[in-house]
Amino acid sequence: MTHAIRIHQTGGPEVLRWEEVDVPAPAAGEARVRHHAVGLNFIDTYHRTGLYPLPLPAGIGLEGAGVVEAVGEGVTEVKIGDRVAYAGGPVGAYAEVRNIPSHRLLKLPDTIGFNTAAAMMLQGLTAAYLLRKTYRVQPGDAVLIHAAAGGVGLIACQWAKALGATVIGTVGSEAKAVLARAHGCDHVINYSTENFSQRVREITGGEGVPVVYDGVGKDTFMGSLDSLRPLGMLVTYGNASGPVPPFDLLLLSQKGSLFVTRPTIMHYTAKRADLEALGGELFGVVPSGQVRIEVNQTYPLADAAQAHRDLEARKTTGSTILLP
Structure with a gap:
């Protein structure tokens, strides 16, 4: 059995539960990813409090990086052993292992590590669409x-x-x-x-x-x-x-x-071509050194509640990751 953070009701950080979960074989169009790092984002608190409602009980988290362990029928975007990262959903990233639609996964360049990837995908893709699409900075x-x-x-x-x-x-x-x-x-x-x-x-x-x-x-x-x-x-x-x-x-x-x-990242990355284009821009500016990713806080994934408390108290800076 593997573990994940689950919520059975909305509320404060105390509703985040570390539970054993069963991860079935990936369905058609899905890949199973073993996380090496998971990203923490403010939108996670919106899901936890119910500001952005989820059908309960639910997983939580929108961003992670790891290795593909298995693929379902018809998957062409990734293969077993690929280093991958994703952001933007579906929810459920606060997990040691999860299944996710393969079209949401981006292959990581060798120049970007798992911790950096988990720290930058949601925030970096957000910055990418804000600066390059919503209003194109000149x-x-x-x-x-x-x-x-x-x-x-x-x-x-x-x-x-x-x-x-x-x-x-x-x-x-x-x-x-x-x-x-x-x-x-x-x-x-x-x-x-x-x-x-x-x-x-x-x-x-x-x-x-x-x-x-x-x-x-x-x-x-x-x-x-x-x-x-x-x-x-x-x-x-x-x-x-x-x-x-x-x-x-x-x-x-x-x-x-x-x-x-x-705007939301979900709309700006709904099409695979748009996701790949924004990912390509992000994967260009990070290894080049134009954008440095600051991982300023790390927590064990099981301690996600404390990470939420610190985030909401504005005690954090830069990016925060949760380690399975």
């Missing part, structure tokens, strides 16, 4: 990236800098400001002590930025709109501070005919 753009010292933030700041952007990042502490500066931020704003939208206006000579990447949600939403230049785009891709409350769409016209989008 040289000379000024961009605002919230939670610049978080997992997505550290990757996105480095990547945006490599693309030739002026990177403005927000953080919640001086320690995180130091981290953000070391990862591509030209300007760092501590939103616990400064009005970030006013600072963005000062930095941009009153113009505002063409895009804001906001994974914080409720606490930063209105300030993000106030940071945009006319026709700018607010990309709200997470709810770390809670979901954005309803607002009057007329505000968008009043503030400059603004755009707001709420």
Whole structure:
């Protein structure tokens, strides 16, 4: 028997249970992967609390890296022995071994290890679609990236800098400001002590930025709109501070005919060709050194509850992995 984290009800970290599970032979179109490392992401807490409902009981986790142990009928994307990684679902990554649709798996280059892969797939593919698809960053753009010292933030700041952007990042502490500066931020704003939208206006000579990447949600939403230049785009891709409350769409016209989008990795990687293209971009910038993946915390997979507590208390920086 193998083990996995399961939830039988929604709630706090205490609902995460380490249980024995049976992993059957992979069905047609599936591969069985033995994890070497599993990624921790804020969306996992949304599934645990029920903000993003799952049919219960359920596994949890959207990201992992390991080796293919078996394949089902009709599988052509991978073979037994391949080093692979994935992100974006279906849920169930908090497991020693699991079956997963083979079309979700990407083969890992030899230059990327399992820990790095598990730390970067969801956050890295998120940064890839944000910067290369949702709003395609161009040289000379000024961009605002919230939670610049978080997992997505550290990757996105480095990547945006490599693309030739002026990177403005927000953080919640001086320690995180130091981290953000070391990862591509030209300007760092501590939103616990400064009005970030006013600072963005000062930095941009009153113009505002063409895009804001906001994974914080409720606490930063209105300030993000106030940071945009006319026709700018607010990309709200997470709810770390809670979901954005309803607002009057007329505000968008009043503030400059603004755009707001709420993207998800699932839609941007739904087609195999799009997943491979974004994966190819990510697998290019990491080995080249343009983007460094910071694995700043590791926990035993069985201690996932403590990892969730630390993540929600904003005690973590960079990426966190769980080790089976």
